[in-house]
Amino acid sequence: MQRPVPKPSAETRAFWDAIEHDALTYQVCEACGKVATYPRGVCGHCHSTRLSMRPSSGRGVIKTWTRAHRAATPAFKDHLPYVIALVDLEEGFPVMTNVTGVYAGQVAIGDAVEVRVVDRGDGVKLLQAFAATGAMV
Ligand SMILES: [Zn+2]
Secondary structure (H helix, E strand, C coil), rough: CCCCCCCCCCCHHHHHHHHCCCCCCCCCCCCCCEEEECCCCCCCCCCCEEEEECCCCCCCEEEEEEEEEECCHHHHHCCCEEEEEEEEEEECCCCEEEEHHHHHHHCCCCCEEEEEEEECCCEEEEEEEECCCCCCC
């Protein structure tokens, strides 16, 4: 069974277009300087529509994580167990990502990580956290 694919909206289109080009971006309000937690058409702080996308370093810290032993949908059943993490990025916004490979067995709250764009193997690109050593684990 095919796993779900992202469905960009008008507000998230720029984010997903950047992902297709292997770049993680985030939205900033040009009027008040606040970072939007997810891309939107109007700033949640000052209601300005002067919003822009900026590149993220991908550097962050594991805020929390969990290991899924039951698939949310049948499409993920063959991938169990898998690790999902919430990462606070240094630019001031969180991203939900998965963790695979050797690092998935070692992940801990407070770990320094690098969030990168990866092809999950079926042509769909998503975010994945790696240990901040620079090694692909
Ligand atoms: Zn604003």
